Amino acid sequence: MVTSDDRCSDENRPRSGLNRREFLPFLGAATLVTVAPRALAAAPSRGSHSGDDDRAEDRFVYVGTYTAPGIAPGGHVPSTAVGIYVFRMNGDDGGLTPIEVVTTDNPSFLALDPSLTHLYSTNENGADGHNVPLGRVSAYAIDKRSGTLSLLNTALTNGTFPAHLSVHPSGKYLLGSNYGTGNFPIYRILADGSIGARTDDFHDAGNGTGPNPDRQEGPHAHQILTDLDARHVFGVDLGADKVMAWNLDLDTGRLSPNTVPSAPVASGSGCRHMAFHQSREFAYVLDELVSSITAFHYDPTRGAFIWLQTISTLPAGFTGFNTTAEIRIHPNGHFLYNTNRGHNSVAMFRIDPDTGRLNVIGWESTRGDWPRGMNIDPSGTFLYAANQNSDTIVIFRLDRSNGTLHATGEVVHTPTPVDVEFGPQA
Numbered sequence: 001m002v003t004s005d006d007r008c009s010d011e012n013r014p015r016s017g018l019n020r021r022e023f024l025p026f027l028g029a030a031t032l033v034t035v036a037p038r039a040l041a042a043a044p045s046r047g048s049h050s051g052d053d054d055r056a057e058d059r060f061v062y063v064g065t066y067t068a069p070g071i072a073p074g075g076h077v078p079s080t081a082v083g084i085y086v087f088r089m090n091g092d093d094g095g096l097t098p099i100e101v102v103t104t105d106n107p108s109f110l111a112l113d114p115s116l117t118h119l120y121s122t123n124e125n126g127a128d129g130h131n132v133p134l135g136r137v138s139a140y141a142i143d144k145r146s147g148t149l150s151l152l153n154t155a156l157t158n159g160t161f162p163a164h165l166s167v168h169p170s171g172k173y174l175l176g177s178n179y180g181t182g183n184f185p186i187y188r189i190l191a192d193g194s195i196g197a198r199t200d201d202f203h204d205a206g207n208g209t210g211p212n213p214d215r216q217e218g219p220h221a222h223q224i225l226t227d228l229d230a231r232h233v234f235g236v237d238l239g240a241d242k243v244m245a246w247n248l249d250l251d252t253g254r255l256s257p258n259t260v261p262s263a264p265v266a267s268g269s270g271c272r273h274m275a276f277h278q279s280r281e282f283a284y285v286l287d288e289l290v291s292s293i294t295a296f297h298y299d300p301t302r303g304a305f306i307w308l309q310t311i312s313t314l315p316a317g318f319t320g321f322n323t324t325a326e327i328r329i330h331p332n333g334h335f336l337y338n339t340n341r342g343h344n345s346v347a348m349f350r351i352d353p354d355t356g357r358l359n360v361i362g363w364e365s366t367r368g369d370w371p372r373g374m375n376i377d378p379s380g381t382f383l384y385a386a387n388q389n390s391d392t393i394v395i396f397r398l399d400r401s402n403g404t405l406h407a408t409g410e411v412v413h414t415p416t417p418v419d420v421e422f423g424p425q426a
Contacts (some may be wrong), residue, residue: 044425062420072389075388084119085101093410104327114311121140123135158178159182164176173189177224185200188241200251223274226248232247243263250288277298283305295310334350341372344365348403371385382408392412
């Protein structure tokens with residue numbers, strides 16, 4: 001098997017031996033499905049392009065990748081990416097102009113601090129030949145005038161394949177998640193933005209007997225984030241089919257179980273990412289293994305979830321292979337979007353403001369293969385779909401009146417794009 005994570009930022013760094021694709025045995029060219037045009041169910045009539053004349057702010061944009069010489073999970077051929085790609089966003093059409101490339105290994109997911117002065121990346125590596133974990137997180141200072149990055153430091157994650165990270169809204173802590181080993185490390189952020197000491201490292205017991213033995217043989221920490229008011233911290237565990245809930249002590253950086261310690265999704269769902277609604281009343285969990293979204297009523301005081309709905313991310317009649325990847329809520333709170341890998345689409349939903357339930361708007365092709373990452377610019381004007389296997393980021397204008405997407409014609413050709421994050425205004 002060709003390993004996808006045997007890569008390093010310099011020749012002296014130990015190479016990763018274990019490939020995250022061993023956790024994803026269904027991926028690869030042999031199992032990818034070519035979707036016929038009719039499988040992409042058409043969205044309702046687009047009608048008026050309300051809001052199409054809106055202009056977003058020019059911003060710096062950062063794109064995380066899986067790097068050469070490995071093959072990304074779900075990929076076909078070795079990546080040619082070398083690190084983090086920095087762009088300047090044109091607020092008129094959403095186009096991205098390259099600024100610089102920062103060489104580093106497998107910066108698959110990125111996060112910015114609240115002040116937009118520092119960027120943090122995962123370095124999604126496995127283990128060396130002696131089974132020593134090589135996962136890392138790295139910190140960069142952002143030059144707000146040019147958008148360029150300067151490396152501050154890097155730290156081991158005490159685990160393998162760190163797939164997600166976020167900055168606590170206080171700016172005091174970096175929250176991490178190791179997909180391979182199933183643990184959630186917490187780090188103090190120092191005054192200069194660099195990564196300080198690890199203050200906690202929660203390891204979930206997982207399930208170990210999940211209904212999908214290839215993906216749920218143990219815990220797989222796929223995301224860590226806070227709710228919108230930073231009252232609670234949540235860890236999304238694909239292997240255990242649950243969202244864990246903690247409280248974070250801002251003095252010590254230690255996690256403690258919430259009064260309601262977790263929220264389950266249906267057995268075998270494989271929860272991957274989640275998003276909180278701006279009303280603070282609803283939360284949405286993306287279920288990777290069964291291509292669904294589980295909607296919950298959310299109690300922000302107790303940090304507790306009550307099931308509302310589970311809805312498919314695929315059109316009726318689709319029979320090809322698919323997994324979901326990213327979930328985002330529009331800044332206006334009216335619409336929700338997720339990416340489908342296999343169906344190669346963005347699913348569009350309307351959020352009922354009273355009940356929180358989702359209603360299907362339609363599906364829009366991402367014009368590429370294996371859309372892993374997707375994000376919406378802070379103004380809510382443009383959606384960026386990162387097609388990992390076709391080396392493109394396709395840009396859509398969002399219609400705020402009905403939630404539909406309209407391709408702008410802007411296509412950014414960049415190798416193995418995974419995550420798209422928005423930095424300071426340019």
